[in-house]
Amino acid sequence: MRPENLLELGATTQKLTLGCPILDRHLGGGIPCSSITELFSESGCGKTQLCLQLLLSAQLPASAGGLSAASLYLHSEFPFPSRRLNQLSHSFSGSHDPSDNIFVQPLHSAHELFDVLLKLNPLLTNPPSYLPVKLIVIDSIAALFRSEYDNNPADLKRRSSLFFKISCKLKTLAKRFSLAVVVTNQVVDFVESGDGLNGVRIGNLECLVSSGRRVGPALGLSWANCVNSRLFLSRNEEIVGEEGDDGGSGVVSSRTKRQLHVVFAPHLPYSCCEFVIVKEGVFGVDR
Amino acid sequence: MEVSRLPISASQRGKLVSAGYSSLSSLSSISPSHLATELKISENEALEILKAASHGCRLDSFEGSHAIVNGAQTAWEMLQDEDMLTRITTSCTDLDNILGGGISCKEVTEIGGVPGIGKTQLGYLFAILDFCINLELLLLLRGNRNYRIQLAVNVQIPADYGGLGGKAIYIDTEGSFMVERAMQIAEACIKDMLEYDGLLRKDSQTRHLKMQPKELLGNIFYFRICSYTEQIAMINFLEKFVSEHRDVKVVIIDSITLHFRQDFDDMALRTRVLSGMALKLMKLAKTFSLAVVLLNQVTTKYSEGSFHLSLALGDSWSHACTNRVILYWNGNERYAYIDKSPSLRSASAPYSVTAKGIRSLASNSKRIKMM
Missing domain, CATH: 3.40.50.300 (P-loop containing nucleotide triphosphate hydrolases)
Structure with a gap:
């Protein structure tokens, strides 16, 4: 065994741009390669939107923050949003159709995911596209696990054993091929209970609030050990008073405030960035 | 000093050599139980060999430690x-x-x-x-x-x-x-x-x-x-x-x-x-x-x-x-x-x-x- 020389690894870990300079700045350049980044939120907060954007930005050249690479999208939530992908790809200039460099594989169970990972080597070493595959997106990991396992100790033990198997396999692939790996996760409601375990604090935020409810990532503590970085997308309705009318009887409108939070990451402090989802994609907002 | 000159029986000497121990220094950092399993002899016998070896060592270098348990320290x-x-x-x-x-x-x-x-x-x-x-x-x-x-x-x-x-x-x-x-x-x-x-x-x-x-x-x-x-x-x-x-x-x-x-x-x-x-x-x-x-x-x-x-x-x-x-x-x-x-x-x-x-x-x- 030989140690790696840290100086030869480069001054920074390679990053994949999110396709927006403001979001990139909050994440120290983007999604890091050779590790697993988890993106969790309740439904409709923009997880899939961000994932689709990553599939496209991976194809950008290194000068634009991309990886000049193809990507693999493993999805367990149906159907595949090909129409939205097509819409997003219009804002990407390129000589060829970006969809050619996106491989899509549907998944129906957690074991199927593991089997797919075992068979990935040929795709990664000898890609059918002319670009190498450097990004794997799993959307979502929670859907695979939440249906299959019961809430009893035996099942939970089997479940977490599979978590670690999948995570180790993903990390091995990520290291070997310098892949950026992004997995999405759902949320569970936070329930105040006597044993206090439900409230185990993980990461920078004392409580995560989305749609006015207290939530936490699904799949529990053992899965939290399986990812390197964890990002949280929140959505909250914000009351915006109509300007110019101080009487209080003015029209009160509300708007959706979306935020991206760094829950934990080995290289990043806590930060929070507001973003919007528009026709062209997901973009950070400086406020 | 060579193993061949140790004051031990010929069969023990033969076992040591065939197991690859030719010099005394190769015996210096080995435990009796390890040696016993390697040579397929009793632990007491192994201890005897090691004692003889450490004695031999001392003759070689005048300031060897007297303890067979190397590295022992007082509190x-x-x-x-x-x-x-x-x-x-x-x-x-x-x-x-x-x-x-x-x-x-x-x-x-x-x-x-x-x-x-x-x-x-x-x-x-x-x-x-x-x-x-x-x-x-x-x-x-x-x-x-x-x-x-x-x-x-x-x-x-x-x-x-x-x-x-x-x-x-x-x-x-x-x-x-x-x-x-x-x-x-x-x-x-x-x-x-x-x-x-x-x-x-x-x-x-x-x-x-x-x-x-x-x-x-x-x-x-x-x-x-x-x-x-x-x-x-x-x-x-x-x-x-x-x-x-x-x-x-x-x-x-x-x-x-x-x-x-x-x-x-x-x-x-x-x-x-x-x-x-x-x-x-x-x-x-x-x-x-x-x-x-x-x-x-x-x-x-x-x-x-x-x-x-x-x-x-x-x-x-x-x-x-x-x-x-x-x-x-x-x-x-x-x-x-x-x-x-x-x-x-x-x-x-x-x-x-x-x-x-x-x-x-x-x-x-x-x-x-x-x-």
Whole structure:
């Protein structure tokens, strides 16, 4: 065994741009390669939107923050949003159709995911596209696990054993091929209970609030050990008073405030960035 | 002296030679039981051979040790050694205080906590601070002016710090090591050192630190481990590696746990493998006077009808490490708690993770809680 020389690894870990300079700045350049980044939120907060954007930005050249690479999208939530992908790809200039460099594989169970990972080597070493595959997106990991396992100790033990198997396999692939790996996760409601375990604090935020409810990532503590970085997308309705009318009887409108939070990451402090989802994609907002 | 000249029976001599022991030096560091199994003889017989060999050795060199048990020490000698021991600072004063000055060399220390609490951050820090092992005393006693002056005399800081420090081995099993973060912390450390350097030698401004963050990173041997087979091999290989790199002063494994939480149906086997690993690490720490830091994850444990948090790898593993530190959240602050230690009292202290690494809380007024 030989140690790696840290100086030869480069001054920074390679990053994949999110396709927006403001979001990139909050994440120290983007999604890091050779590790697993988890993106969790309740439904409709923009997880899939961000994932689709990553599939496209991976194809950008290194000068634009991309990886000049193809990507693999493993999805367990149906159907595949090909129409939205097509819409997003219009804002990407390129000589060829970006969809050619996106491989899509549907998944129906957690074991199927593991089997797919075992068979990935040929795709990664000898890609059918002319670009190498450097990004794997799993959307979502929670859907695979939440249906299959019961809430009893035996099942939970089997479940977490599979978590670690999948995570180790993903990390091995990520290291070997310098892949950026992004997995999405759902949320569970936070329930105040006597044993206090439900409230185990993980990461920078004392409580995560989305749609006015207290939530936490699904799949529990053992899965939290399986990812390197964890990002949280929140959505909250914000009351915006109509300007110019101080009487209080003015029209009160509300708007959706979306935020991206760094829950934990080995290289990043806590930060929070507001973003919007528009026709062209997901973009950070400086406020 | 050759084995052939030892005063032992011809058959024993034959067995020794056919097992590859030709010189006395090859017998010097072997235990009787090991020799017995290798030569397929009784342990008493093996002991006789070793006695004869050590006698022969003494004839060769006039100042051999008389004990057949090599390396035995009296408790007094051990105490003296312990006083000489260096510690690696955490660069958080509160944490250092409850740890008795920092992470101790010659011992295995386990640090556990929930994801995002700062385990890896501590790991980075040890890897980097290790380099500054002789300066650590200065950092440790920051704030105490008298000591500082005294130390300036005692420590006799050499002109070039660069040649001093120890090196570090960082074994990354989780893939959480980020070069840019290590670089950031290294830069902060150098800045700190320059500051203390200035305080110490106001009169002689001639000597300057010429240390670069790159140099610090160059002193970290980084290994990325992707399976438990690799991890076991790595631990077995460590002794050889460290004996070739004697300047290694800290070994960090981030984390010991990950690969052992999958695929082990035979839990008894897992326990055996893990305790074997722990023994090797302890031996390594002892033999080469280096600090071993193991990072561990937390899990939920079911007992007496309710779930609670505990460090992973089970009860038998909790015997494996000499010291055990648990990191936890208390409201909005991070705390470290000494869960197990043969020489330190249970205590907890707050720390914070900043851009510079691990530091004391900004507003800190005697917040260490002794239990």
